[in-house]
Amino acid sequence: MTLEELLPGSGGFRYNFAFLDEGAKREVRRALLKAVALPGHQVPFASPELPIARGWGTGGLQITMSLIGPNDVLKIIDQGCDGSVNAVNLRKLLVATTGVRTTFDSREATILQSRHRLPEIPLKPHQVAVLQVPLPEPLRLVEPSEIATRRMHAEGDYARMWVSLYEDVIQNGAISLTAGYPCRVNNTYIMSPSPLPRWDLPLLNGAEHLTLLGAGREKRVYAVPPCTSVQPLEFEDLPFTVESFAGMSCARCGSSGTFLDEIYDEKTGLSSRVCSDSGFCVLVREGAIQPRRPTHG
C-alpha cells in the first residue's frame, strides 16, 4: 500500500532533493565556506542522521548532498573503483533522491566523491573533489585529548607530531606512514588528507580544483581551496617519496605510470597489477586516452 492509497489527496511522500532538508544543507555549506576560508582547519558542523551508517562515508555524503544540483554530473569511487560495493550504495542513494546523471569518466564529473584515491587525470577548476575521512585529526596519533589538539592547532604547536616522525625514523629508518600522511596546508595547519596514498598527495599540492573533506562520525569538515600548497611533512634531509611501481605496469591497459593495485586470482594462484583508477583504465582500453608512462614516483 502506498501513502497515497492510505491518505488520498496527500500527494504521497517524496524525499527532498538530495535527501537532506534545505536547512541542513545550508548548515553544511556555511561550515564549508568557513573551511575554505581557513585552509586545512577542521570546522565542526551539525550532522543529521542518514540512512547510511557512520563509518561508511557519511561525511563525504553530506557534503555532496549539500552541494549537488540537478545539472551536476556525479562520479563516486571507493579505492579508485566505481564498482565497489560502497561506491555503488552511495551512488544509488544519491540518484534515487536527485535523479542526476552519473559517470565513470572523471573528466565528465562535476562532483567527484571518493574514499582512498584521487583520479589519475587531474581535475579542472570547475570540478569539486569530495573526500571521505574516517579520522580528521592528524594529531590524534600523539594526543588523545580533543581540547589539547585544538590548542595545538591554534598555537601552531606541532612539535609532538614531529617527534613521532623522528621516532619513526629512528625505529624504521624512514617515515613509515603510508596512507593519511600528515600535510601542512597553506603553511599553516597540519591536516590529515584522508586515507589517500602518498601517490596522490602531489596531486593535491597547488591543484586547480577545490577539495572538500568530510568526517561524518567526527562531525568535521575541512577544505583545500584551489592553488593552495599542500606539503607532506618531511625532514630537510629525508625528502618525502611516493610509492614506487618501478618495472610494473597495468595488466589490463599497459600503463606504467599510475597507482597500481595488486589483484590475487584464487583460481590460478597468480597475482597481477592493475590500475587502481578503474575509470582511467577503461578509457585507455577504449582508446580514448593514451596509457600513462611514469612521470613521478
Add this chain to the structure above:
Amino acid sequence: MTPAMIRCEGLSKTFLMHIRGGTRIEAFRDVSFQLSAGEFLGIRGPSGAGKSSFLRCLYRTYLPSAGAVWYTDSAEVTHDLAAADEHTILGLRRQEIGYISQFFPVIPRVSALDTIANNMVFRGFPREASLERTRELLERLSIPRRLWEMSPSTFSGGEKQRINIIHAIIARPRLLLLDEPTSSLDSATAHEAVLLIRELKEKGTAMIGVFHDTALLSSLSDRVLTMSPARAGETGP
C-alpha cells in the same frame, strides 16, 4: 707617595641579631686606613677584636654598618665598596680583589690542577700556560704530584689550604685580603707560602692581612693596624 688604591674611612660594623631578641653586637668601630699598590697592611689585635669581620666587610661578605671604603680599580674608577651595587662587587671580586680565608669551597669532581688553572683560564689566559704555572706553584708548595689530578675534597686540611693559597695568588689580584692563610701549615710550607706572597707583593699587589704570628706580621707589613675590642687605630710597624 703613590696614590692610594684603597682608602677606608670610619668603617664600623654592628650585628643586629633579630633572633636573639634584637641584641646588638659591635664587631669593630671607626676604622680608617690608606693603602697603595705593593703595600702590605697588617692587622693585629686580640681574639674578638673584629679582625676577620673587618676583612669580611672589605670583601662585602659582611655589610658595613657605617663608613666608606674607597677603592680605585684598574680602569681608575673609584667605588665605595661598602655601598656599591652587587654587580660591581662581583665584577671586582672576579677581576681584582682576592681573598684567602681558612675555608676553601671544594667542588667534588674537579681536580686540584683544574680548580686552580681555571682561575686563570676564565680570565682569558691560554689553557696550557695556565696549567704550566699551576704545576710550578704546586711544586713550590710541595703538593705531591699524585694529588694533582685528584679532587681537593680528599685532601688534608693543610693540603687544602695550600690549594686555597695558590688559587688566590695565581690570579694576580690587585688587592688581596688574607685571613690567617698560613696557620694550618707546617713551618716549612708556611715559609714557602710567605715567599709566594712576598713575590706577589713585589709585583704590585696591595695586601691586607691578619696573622696571629706577630713576628711574621711585622716582617711582611709596611704598616700595621691595631684593633681592639673597644677601638681601632692605625699605628706604625
Add this chain to the structure above:
Amino acid sequence: MGEHADASLAERIGTGAGVLLSVLDLEKRYGPGCEACLELTGPQRSTNICPRCRSVIALRGVSFDLREGEILGIVGESGSGKSTLVQCIYFDQDVSHGEIRVNGQNGGCDVTGLPRSEKRRLRSRLMGMVYQNPMQGLRLDITSGANVAEKLLEADVFHFARIRERATGLLARTEIPAAFVDRLPRTLSGGMQQRIQIAKALANNPPLVLLDEVTSGLDVSVQARVLDLVRELQRELGMSMIVVSHDMGVIRLLADRTVVMKDGGIVEQGLTDQILEDPQHPYTQLLVHSTL
C-alpha cells in the same frame, strides 16, 4: 655547542654585562581577590592566603634584574612563592599583575601580554627549564633522544641528521651513556632523568636556564654529580641561570646573588655569601641559622 664561550670573558663576567631579564612588581593571585588582599597577606603577616576572600597571593611585588652570565639563587620555604615565580617566568603560569621584560625582545618591552603562540616561540628560543619532578619536564613515553629532539623541533630545526647529532651530543655531555639515548626515560634512574632534563633544557643554547629544586629527592651522591654538571656547563656555556632551592648548600655552590622569599614576597636580596653569612632580615637570619 659552546657558542657563548667564544665571547670575551671580560664582557661575559664583568660589570659591563647587560641585563637579560627584568621582573617588575610581579603579582600572582589565585582566586577572586579583594581590596584587602595585599594588605592582609605577605611576609609581615606570615601568610599568603587572604583571610577575607580566601584568595592565595602566591607572588607580591616581586622585582629583580638578571644579568647575562649571572646565576641568581632563589631561596625560601614551601609557600614562599619561589616555584611560582619561575613558572611565571617560564610562561607555565600567567601573572596577575606586573611585567617581565626580556632583553632584545620588542625593544625590552613587557612580554606577559603576548599571545600564547608567541610566548611559546619566545620560550623555546630563550629559555630552558629543569623541573624538580622529571615527569613534568620529560615525556616518559618517548626516548631520551626524542625528548631533546622535541626542543629542537619546537625551534623549527627540521634536519634529521642535525637533530640526531645535537641530541646525542648533549646527552653525552650530560653523561648519559650512548646505549640509553634510544631508551625510554621511564626505565632510567632519577639522577639520569634529571641529566636528560638538563640536556633538553640546553638544546637550543638558551641564554637563560631555570632550575627548580633540581636535586631535591635525589640521593646525596647523585645530587653532587648533577650540581657539578650544572656548574661546569654554566662555566662553559656562560648562560644566565635562576636556581630555586630550599637547600642553602646548593645556593652557596651555584649562585652569585640570592633572593630570599617569604609568603610571596622578597624579604632580602644580595650577594650569596653576604646573605648566608651576614643576613639582615629577621626571616633570613632564622633561615640561615636553622641550617645544620
